[in-house]
Amino acid sequence: MGEEKQRNYTGFAGHRRLASGELTEVALKAKEWLDRGDSAPILIFEDETGTPVDLDFRGSLYEFLDKLEKKRARRVEAEQAVEETRRSGPGRPKLGVVSREVSLLPRHWDWLNSQPGGASVTLRKLVEEAKRNSAGADRARRSQEAAYKFMTLMAGDFPGFEEASRAFFANDSERLEQLIQPWPEDVREHLRRLVAIARRDLENAAREVRNPR
Numbered sequence: 001m002g003e004e005k006q007r008n009y010t011g012f013a014g015h016r017r018l019a020s021g022e023l024t025e026v027a028l029k030a031k032e033w034l035d036r037g038d039s040a041p042i043l044i045f046e047d048e049t050g051t052p053v054d055l056d057f058r059g060s061l062y063e064f065l066d067k068l069e070k071k072r073a074r075r076v077e078a079e080q081a082v083e084e085t086r087r088s089g090p091g092r093p094k095l096g097v098v099s100r101e102v103s104l105l106p107r108h109w110d111w112l113n114s115q116p117g118g119a120s121v122t123l124r125k126l127v128e129e130a131k132r133n134s135a136g137a138d139r140a141r142r143s144q145e146a147a148y149k150f151m152t153l154m155a156g157d158f159p160g161f162e163e164a165s166r167a168f169f170a171n172d173s174e175r176l177e178q179l180i181q182p183w184p185e186d187v188r189e190h191l192r193r194l195v196a197i198a199r200r201d202l203e204n205a206a207r208e209v210r211n212p213r
Helices: 023-035 061-088 106-114 118-133 135-155 161-169 173-180 185-210
Strands: 009-013 016-021 042-046
Touching (some): 009 185, 023 042, 023 061, 042 135, 106 118
Antiparallel strands (some): 009 016
16 A cells, blocks of 8 residues: 655635644644634645645534545545556556547557557657656646645735736746735745745756756
């Protein structure tokens, strides 16, 4: 059985950051906040993707922990199924290969069929090579999307949001910093962290293009 992928989450009550860490830790802080009668809306984000987590805070603490554990177990099961499919690899159709229709020009089929192993093996090799070559760019895109998702959900109604978005995608650090300065401190600080990750990944991707392996 594979290990569970470690993820980091950040929870907000309104514009106030409650906690960062594993999902259970952050969710319990949010549950505690709600059970005190505070009315600020709760949002918990997966930091790597910027995706909000859908949790049902109703019920007792015991019931809530049970729901959290079931959610975690379903996620782990899904991840392990994907990993098993990946590991099974080419040559084991019942475990690792999925048939789909692919439309290509006749000359493309001619070339694929002339390669050692035939069309299927060649296509899989080409896909794996493309994945390796684009790994840095894909990582940069995902971290950029994570920062923008968070910005949109938490600051979409803030003054200067549209201009801040343009500055972010233009990689204009100075302009972005000016525009987010009036925003609530916790939102601003978390966004800065996500933007820093996105910039780092973008720089690494550019470096990989300049110095391919």
